Amino acid sequence: MYKYYIKTFGCQMNKNDSDIINQILTDDGLSLVENPIEADIIFINTCSVREHAEQRALGYISTLKKWREKKGIVLGVIGCMAKRLADEIITEYPFVDLVLGPDSYRKIPAYIKFVTENKTKVIDVEVGSESYTNIEKTSHRVSDFVSITRGCDNYCSYCIVPFVRGRMRSRPTDDILREMGCLIELGVKDITLLGQNVNEYSYNGINFPELLRIVAKKTGVFRLRFLTSHPKDFSEEIINVIKENKNICEWFHLPLQSGNNRILRLMNRKYTKEDYLGIIKKIKKNIPEATITTDIIVGFPTESEEEFNETIELVKQIEFDDAYMYRYSVRLGTKAGEYPPLPEEVIKQRLKILIGVQNQIIIEKTKQMMGKTFEVLFEEKTHNGTRGKTRGNKDVIVEQNIEPGSVFNVLITEIRGRTPIGRLT
Ligand code: SF4
Incomplete structure (x- = not known):
């Protein structure tokens, strides 16, 4: 029986994919080990969202060259970077055996057999239709994630996801209910419905607010959340469903990305700063205790000092409970990848300023929890x-x-x- 290890880089979606792979491999009789030294097979589940994430994954692959030559049986590079850089990986890292995109995980047991029997390599990076239905994911956690969509059609101009994860598709409602039921039986108490943009969920006439309503009522899960919610598709109905169902948490993660309308347009985000403020106002009016978190990118190509300051002013005005703050990272192949980037020093300085402002807000908000x-x-x-x-x-x-x-x-x-x-x- 082979022992395998998975190293996961990147977002929650990738972590959820690693759980799916674990299930596929343990169902096939392989056993997971916590230490790569003990493994016969190693998978590196990679991320392509920022250059830094790719560099870290490539660095990690290099460290496994000796392991593969002396002990390892199969080394697999999988996920978004495998899709984006398949040819480069095969040429520059010839000790890699499997290069698989995010839709090829069901075939991993067959591919392991194939490469071990034939002493060859497999590249399979086609994406577009897999939703990983009917996987009996197991969990020993208190909180877990259930994916409801895969892929993305939004083509935000800076984002590589639509190119590496394919078109948006929604998972059948029954399969979501089935997986949630299994997790709840195993003791999971807090479930987050996951997708690149959950607000676009659509399956047999069931939209996202309706899905939320159905899963909150039918599963009776102790706590229900959702992530990520694109502001352009945020409907007031979501607020109503949260108010109706006590098990849906009052937490909204709404990526702002920029506080300037010209930059938002260049980012192809399809909402304005005013639209965003309108959503925040509605949430706060209906659910005053709601927590609101966000993602922000600084240093997008052509962003001026004044435009950056508009983001800062908006952050101060909204007072987010938390924020993931990033500097813009060029992704070749995207629309924004064609624009000349700002100097690195400018981008770094802007990120430092934003982090300083947001951290102060978090400190103040945390202080307000005292005595409550x-x-x-x-x-x-x-x-x-x-x-x-x-x-x-x-x-x-x-x-x-x-x-x-x-x-x-x-x-x-x-x-x-x-x-x-x-x-x-
Ligand atoms: S909504 Fe935009 S940022 Fe999010 S995954 Fe899709 S393209 Fe990327």
């Missing part, structure tokens, strides 16, 4: 106690040994750095 009580679902033991999450997706530490999966009300008694510390009430 939150429902916390505990997820894992830490060196100083147990970490749990509020409904608003905020981490809380209680300096006590608490069983993961338990739910308690926690009074916040101290803020350490950016982390709220509390005690059970």
Whole structure:
């Protein structure tokens, strides 16, 4: 029986894909190991969203050359970068045996057999139709993810995802319910519905708000969330469904990307700063306790100082609860990849300013948690106690040994750095 190891780079979607691969391989009789040294087969599940992620994955592949020559049986490079750089990987890293795109994972057991029997390589990077239905994913976590769509048709001008993950397709509602049912039976209490843009979900006349309503009611999961929500497709109906269903958490992750309309247009985001503010206003009016998080890219080609400052002003105005902040990374093949980039120093400086502003907001918002009580679902033991999450997706530490999966009300008694510390009430 072969032992395998998976190293995962990149976003939550990739982590979810690694879970799918785990299930496919364990169903085929292979066993997962935590240490690559013990493995006969190693997969590197790669990300292409930023150049840095690709460089890290390529660096990791290089470190496995000796392992492959001396001990390893199969080395597979899979995922988005495998799709984007298949030819380069095969030429520059000849010790790699499998190069597979995000839609080829069901075929991995057959490909392992093929390359070991024939001492050859396989490249399969076709994408476009796989939704990974009927996979019996298992989980020993308190919180987990269920993908509801794959691929993306939006072609934001900076983004490589539509090129490497293919057209957007929605997973059958019944299959989503089936997977959620299995996870809940295994003890999962917090499930996030996952997609590049969940708001575009559409299957047999069921749109995203309807899907949310169905899964919240039919599965009765303790906590339900969703990620990511493109502002151009955000409907008020989503707010209504959250208000109707107590198990849907009041957490909205709405990528802003830029606070300037010209840059948003160049990014092909299809909403304006005013549209975005309108959504935030509606959320805050209907659900005052909602937490709102975002993604922002700084240094997009041609972004002027004034345009960057508009982003800063908007960040200060909205006061996001958290933000993933990135510097623009050129992705060849995308529309924005044709524009001349800004100097690296300018981009770095802008990111530093944005992080400074947003961190201050987070510190202030975290301080506001002092003396308040939150429902916390505990997820894992830490060196100083147990970490749990509020409904608003905020981490809380209680300096006590608490069983993961338990739910308690926690009074916040101290803020350490950016982390709220509390005690059970
Ligand atoms: S919505 Fe835009 S940023 Fe998100 S995956 Fe699709 S193209 Fe990329």
